Structure formats: C-alpha cells, structure tokens
Amino acid sequence: MIDLLQKMFGKEPARSKDIAKERLRLVLVHDRVNISPQFMAVLKEDMIRVISNYMEINEKDMEVHLTQTNTSQVALVANIPVNRMKRSALFPE
Amino acid sequence: MGEVIVITSGKGGVGKTTTTANLGTGFALLGKKVVLIDADIGLRNLDVVMGLENRIVYDLVDVTEGNCRLKQALIRDKRYETLYLLPAAQTRDKSAVSPEQMQKLCKDLAQDFDFVLIDCPAGIEQGFRNAIAGADRAVIVTTPEVSAVRDADRIIGLLEAEGKSNPRLIVNRIRPDMVKRGDMMDIDDIIEILAIDLLGIIPEDEYIVISANRGEPAVVNPASAASTAYKNIVRRMTGESVPFMSMAVDEGFFGKLRKFFGLKEG
Numbered sequence: 001m002i003d004l005l006q007k008m009f010g011k012e013p014a015r016s017k018d019i020a021k022e023r024l025r026l027v028l029v030h031d032r033v034n035i036s037p038q039f040m041a042v043l044k045e046d047m048i049r050v051i052s053n054y055m056e057i058n059e060k061d062m063e064v065h066l067t068q069t070n071t072s073q074v075a076l077v078a079n080i081p082v083n084r085m086k087r088s089a090l091f092p093e
Numbered sequence: 094m095g096e097v098i099v100i101t102s103g104k105g106g107v108g109k110t111t112t113t114a115n116l117g118t119g120f121a122l123l124g125k126k127v128v129l130i131d132a133d134i135g136l137r138n139l140d141v142v143m144g145l146e147n148r149i150v151y152d153l154v155d156v157t158e159g160n161c162r163l164k165q166a167l168i169r170d171k172r173y174e175t176l177y178l179l180p181a182a183q184t185r186d187k188s189a190v191s192p193e194q195m196q197k198l199c200k201d202l203a204q205d206f207d208f209v210l211i212d213c214p215a216g217i218e219q220g221f222r223n224a225i226a227g228a229d230r231a232v233i234v235t236t237p238e239v240s241a242v243r244d245a246d247r248i249i250g251l252l253e254a255e256g257k258s259n260p261r262l263i264v265n266r267i268r269p270d271m272v273k274r275g276d277m278m279d280i281d282d283i284i285e286i287l288a289i290d291l292l293g294i295i296p297e298d299e300y301i302v303i304s305a306n307r308g309e310p311a312v313v314n315p316a317s318a319a320s321t322a323y324k325n326i327v328r329r330m331t332g333e334s335v336p337f338m339s340m341a342v343d344e345g346f347f348g349k350l351r352k353f354f355g356l357k358e359g
Contacts, residue, residue, distance in 0.1 A: 015275030021282050024239045028246050028286065 029066050033074050040064065047078065054089040055082050095126075095203040098210055098330075099228035101252075103244030105215030107236045108265040111301060111311075113212040114142045115319070118310040119327035121176035125207040128167065128177040130198075132224035133214035134189055137181035144308020145170060145178050154182035157194040163201055177206070187219040192226035199227025208330075217251055225252065231260035232292060237267055237278040246287055261292035263326065268297045280337075293326035294338055295319050 044064045051057055058081040067077050100113045113129055120127040131139035134154065140146040151166035156179070170176040179202075182189060202209045213224035225231065231252050235245040245262070252260055264283055271277035284291055300317035304310055312323040325335045 017272075017275050017278045017282065020239050020278050021286070024242055024278075024286055027239070027243055031243065031247060032250070 026065070026067070029074060033066060040066075047080075051080065053086075055085045057082055095206045096208055097199045097203055097227055097229045098208065099132075099213050099225050099231050100210060100234060101213035101221065101224065101231055101248055102215065102234045102241070103217060103248040104235075104241045107234050107241050108295070108301075109215075109234050110138050110142050110212050111305065112232075112234050112263060112265065112295075112323075113139060113210050114310045115312040115323040116327055116330070117176060117208075117210050118143075118170075118173060119312045119323050120208050120210075120330075121170070121173035122312070122324075123327060123331065124175060125331070126175040126205070127208040127210065128179060128202050128206045130179045130202075130209065130211045131181035132195070132211050132220065134181045134220065134223075135183065135186045136214065137183050139212050140168075140178065140180045141308060142305055143170065143178055143310065145180075146308070149180045152180045152182040153198075154185050154189045156198065157190050163198070187214070187223065190223050192222055195223045196227040217247065221248075221251075225255060225257060228257065231257050232263060233260050233289070234263045234265050235283065235287075236265050237272075237283060242278070242283055242286060249287060249289060259290065261290045262287060263293045263295060264291070265295045266297045267294055291337065292329060293322060295322045296338075 044062070047064065048057065048059055048062070061081050063077075063079040065077060067075050069075050100109050100116070102109050110131075110133075117127050117129040129139060129143070130153065131137050132153070133139070137152075140149060145168050148168045151161040153166070155161045156163050156166045167177045167179055170178065199209055199211070211224050211228060214220035233245050233248055235241045249260060252258070262284070264280055267280070268277055272279045280291065280294055296318045298311065298317055298319035300311050300314060301319055304314065304317070311317040312320045312327075314320055322338065325338075328335045
C-alpha cells in the first residue's frame with residue numbers, strides 16, 4: 001500500500017538491493033579497518049568530553065562513524081548537533 | 094605439473110561443495126585429469142554429492158598418517174575416466190592434518206593431475222588454513238547476500254595475508270527476476286564491493302537439489318541452467334575466453350534463458 005502510494009506520487013520505493021549494498025558497504029568499512037563497536041563508543045565519549053568544554057551538544061542525536069570515501073579511503077565522519085555555544089568558552093576571562 | 098585450486102567462501106551453505114563437484118566433473122568432461130580433495134575433515138560431504146560414498150576405503154588422514162599409499166585412497170569415478178576423489182576422514186577432526194602435510198599432498202597430486210580442486214570447509218580456523226596451504230590459486234564462492242559477501246571479503250583478506258593474491262569470484266544462486274526488480278544485488282554490485290575478478294555466475298537452479306539427491310553433478314545434464322554456467326567456468330579456468338551471461342530478463346522464458354546464457358549474442 002505504501003509502495004503504491006509512493007509510486008502514485010512518483011517516488012520510487014527503496015529497493016532492497018540498495019539497502020543491502022549500503023549495509024554491506026558500512027559493515028565492510030568496519031571489518032576492513034578492524035575496529036570494534038566498543039572502540040567507537042570510547043572514541044565518541046572522548047569527543048563529547050572535549051567538545052563539551054566549548055559548546056553544549058545534543059549527545060542523543062550525535063552520530064560518529066567510519067565511512068569510505070569514493071577514493072576507497074576511510075573517513076571518520078561526525079555529525080554533532082550543537083544546542084548553543086558556551087559563553088565561558090567564547091569570552092574566556 | 095598441474096594446478097592446485099582451493100574452493101572457499103568463509104560462510105557455509107553458499108555452494109562450495111556443489112561447485113567443487115561440478116567444476117571437477119566439468120574438467121573430466123573435457124578430458125582433463127582431475128582430483129577433488131574433500132578438506133572438510135569430520136564433516137565430509139563431497140563424496141555424497143559425487144555419489145561415491147559407497148566406495149570409500151581410505152581417506153585423506155589415512156594418507157597423511159601413512160596408513161595407506163596415496164593411490165590407494167583415490168576413488169576413481171567410473172562414469173568419467175579422468176575424475177578422482179580423495180575423501181575426508183569422517184571420524185577425525187581438523188587437527189588431524191597440518192598445513193605442511195597438505196602442502197606435500199597437493200604437490201604429490203599435482204605431479205599426476207592437470208587440476209587438483211580442494212573443497213574447503215566453512216570458517217576461518219584450522220580447516221581453512223589446511224585447505225589453502227597447498228593451493229596455487231583460490232576461487233571464492235559467494236551468493237548475493239550481505240552475510241555471504243561480507244564473509245567473502247574477510248576470506249579475501251586472509252588469503253592475501255597468506256600470500257595467495259588474486260582470487261577469482263563465483264557468484265552462486267543468482268535469481269535474474271529478483272535482480273531485475275531490485276531485490277537482489279547484481280554482479281556489478283558485488284564485484285564493486287569485493288574488487289576482485291569475476292570467474293563466473295551460476296543461476297539459482299532447482300536441478301542442483303535433484304542432482305544432489307541422485308549423487309550426479311548437475312553439469313552433466315544439458316537441461317540444467319546451472320550446467321552451462323559451470324561449463325563456462327571450466328572453460329575459463331582452462332584459459333579460454335568465454336563471455337559472461339547477460340542478466341537481462343524479457344521476451345518470455347526461452348528468450349530470457351537464451352539471453353541469460355549468452356547463446357543469442359556474445
């Protein structure tokens with residue numbers, strides 16, 4: 001039903017092979033650089049600790065992951081929503 | 094001096110044993126002298142897929158432990174003059190054989206045979222190490238699924254670490270109808286991800302089940318869709334250049350089949 005609606009509005013439903021490919025791409029980035037989920041969790045915590053000195057961030061929606069660039073290099077990509085800057089960081093005494 | 098080729102995949106159930114049986118029989122159909130080694134010690138299966146389970150006297154471990162001569166353990170397939178099987182031991186485990194013993198065994202067999210095909214067990218532990226030890230080249234079997242491609246990627250890495258580079262890929266159990274509607278990864282998707290050379294594409298074929306029931310590899314049945322695919326792979330492995338099957342699906346069932354196997358054009 002949703003597929004039909006999406007077709008009526010000219011929007012192609014997500015093909016499952018594209019989902020498979022994207023999931024595979026991501027899982028292989030981790031496999032290939034041999035990094036565990038625990039490692040990523042620790043890295044994320046450290047990043048939160050450092051960045052929180054300067055700004056208030058939305059930790060819940062923060063995303064940190066390794067990804068592959070189109071030159072088949074691995075990149076660390078972080079999306080960190082900022083709630084507001086810390087005045088103490090902007091105007092140090 | 095023959096060529097020693099290991100058939101591996103990482104994941105179980107993707108068709109290593111079926112592929113080994115069919116490629117081996119395919120080589121024999123071309124008159125090549127070929128021996129198949131079942132390296133899955135403790136879980137032997139190649140014998141039943143080949144229909145030779147009643148003829149086993151000695152096995153691989155008997156050879157490496159010196160209980161018999163190598164020639165005594167080889168089972169000749171009576172249907173195809175030049176096809177032989179060296180069965181795995183069923184009552185032992187992977188630790189019964191060492192990589193060094195496998196290397197020697199493969200070297201000895203390569204003296205007498207054009208092709209030595211090794212059916213590798215699933216996994217990346219000692220059974221895998223043993224199976225790849227004596228191989229000159231590797232063929233990786235995968236299916237168009239996330240789990241199977243992921244494991245294939247890991248195997249490629251492990252083979253590389255062992256100095257066995259440039260493995261070639263067989264994508265098994267492709268369903269052109271599902272590929273067409275975008276519900277199955279296609280060959281290009283898989284090759285792009287794994288970045289290795291393609292050796293062949295095997296379509297999903299219910300005759301594979303029937304042939305396993307009968308103990309008679311599908312490659313000998315011209316009506317089987319997978320048969321043509323296996324024959325093409327065998328020809329490629331002997332150095333011939335054979336075009337890959339087109340994955341297009343249209344113009345009815347027979348047109349589809351014809352196009353799929355590249356019988357109509359190139």
